[in-house]
Amino acid sequence: MPGETEFWDNGYLVRRGVLEKDRILGYRRQILANDLAPGDVLSSPGVGELVTDPAVVSLVGDLLGETPQYFGDSNVSIRSTGRGYHKDNADRYDPSAPDWQNSYPIFRIGIYLQDHHRHSGGLNVRERSHLVPNVRAGRTRYLGTEVGDVVAWNLRNTRSANGVVIRPGIPLAVSPRVAGRLPGRVTCQPKGERLAVFITYGASGAHLDRYIDYLRSRTYQRSIWRDCVWTPEARNRAEASGLDLLGPWSAGLASPESFDEYHQLSY
Numbered sequence: 001m002p003g004e005t006e007f008w009d010n011g012y013l014v015r016r017g018v019l020e021k022d023r024i025l026g027y028r029r030q031i032l033a034n035d036l037a038p039g040d041v042l043s044s045p046g047v048g049e050l051v052t053d054p055a056v057v058s059l060v061g062d063l064l065g066e067t068p069q070y071f072g073d074s075n076v077s078i079r080s081t082g083r084g085y086h087k088d089n090a091d092r093y094d095p096s097a098p099d100w101q102n103s104y105p106i107f108r109i110g111i112y113l114q115d116h117h118r119h120s121g122g123l124n125v126r127e128r129s130h131l132v133p134n135v136r137a138g139r140t141r142y143l144g145t146e147v148g149d150v151v152a153w154n155l156r157n158t159r160s161a162n163g164v165v166i167r168p169g170i171p172l173a174v175s176p177r178v179a180g181r182l183p184g185r186v187t188c189q190p191k192g193e194r195l196a197v198f199i200t201y202g203a204s205g206a207h208l209d210r211y212i213d214y215l216r217s218r219t220y221q222r223s224i225w226r227d228c229v230w231t232p233e234a235r236n237r238a239e240a241s242g243l244d245l246l247g248p249w250s251a252g253l254a255s256p257e258s259f260d261e262y263h264q265l266s267y
């Protein structure tokens, strides 16, 4: 198995202090000023630099053990309040489906633009849940990230947004349902608006082909792809950091049908 054993065993990894705090706080200001282009993250000047960042791409390349592929699956999450255990791979609950036949080299990077070590709102992950095709298994862990940290998780991993830290600063690894019932007076409030950048990378191969086919079937992703504009400068940055760029929309998006909700592809 390529890359860090911890990542492939647990299904996620937190790498501390990968990015400069001041730079991340600058992106935070950019997002709060609503200075974002439509499309994926790479289409935005400024924060789009995260997609091609040499430290991020190098971390991803180490975990994959080969050249990372980027295909326009990324977004800036602004003030999300949702919770709920979920996976994001193509075949989430079907053990016989292709996604579960061997290791799954597609994962997402999460960069949280505020503190979640002493403040609620961090990511909850279920340990080793990338090995089970349901969202019920795996011990829940709260990831108390700080500004500058980078989280990587396998897309088969089960997770939930908006975890909680209780007073005076103790992370609480509880289910989304319990988290949602805790009275505000016992929890540490989030530090300002909850902002995060999510970027998906993968290794070339059948899993990635299927994941991209799955994305073609999702309405939200087709609309992101329609608005993608990758400047020559962004492409040069990708090349310099060793990232391959794919443009799945160039093969056309008119068919097949697209869905608003999760829908498993046939196989």
Ligand SMILES: O=C(O)CCC(=O)C(=O)O
Pocket: 077, 080, 088, 108, 122, 123, 159, 160, 161, 162, 196, 198
């Ligand atoms: O908002 C979050 O922290 C979780 C997002 C997530 O699960 C994802 O983008 O895959």
